[in-house]
Amino acid sequence: MLKIINHPLIEHKLTQLRSHKTNTRNFRANMNELAGLMAYEISHDLPLEVVEVETPVSITRAKQLSKEVVLVPILRAGLGMVDGILNLISDARVGHIGIASRSHTMKSCPWVLKMPLLWWWTLCWQQEEVQVLQ
Numbered sequence: 001m002l003k004i005i006n007h008p009l010i011e012h013k014l015t016q017l018r019s020h021k022t023n024t025r026n027f028r029a030n031m032n033e034l035a036g037l038m039a040y041e042i043s044h045d046l047p048l049e050v051v052e053v054e055t056p057v058s059i060t061r062a063k064q065l066s067k068e069v070v071l072v073p074i075l076r077a078g079l080g081m082v083d084g085i086l087n088l089i090s091d092a093r094v095g096h097i098g099i100a101s102r103s104h105t106m107k108s109c110p111w112v113l114k115m116p117l118l119w120w121w122t123l124c125w126q127q128e129e130v131q132v133l134q
Contacts, residue, residue: 005041010034028080035084043089065091070116072097 049066095115
């Protein structure tokens with residue numbers, strides 16, 4: 001899925017990230033905020049389910065995410081976005097993947113893969129040559 005995000009706050013944060021005047025502290029803060037803004041933009045299609053919730057006053061029906069969210073940043077650059085997304089989707093689980101380019105074949109090759117235990121895990125990766133960190 002490709003989603004082009006055209007939002008003034010995202011453009012503003014990207015400009016701050018690109019500036020040579022941005023120090024490390026502000027870069028991290030802007031990356032965190034940018035990731036949160038992007039997560040908000042791309043999450044509007046996440047499926048919901050209706051559940052009953054007991055409030056201090058009564059039991060009511062409310063909506064919650066119906067599917068588990070798994071964040072898989074590509075090492076190392078993608079790590080900077082994880083916290084900003086977790087601020088919005090705190091129940092998300094996090095995996096990691098490292099991908100290298102083989103110079104002689106110009107093909108990408110996963111070199112590290114650490115994923116939360118998921119039902120589709122063996123279906124997706126059982127035939128790949130991947131070093132899995134336990």
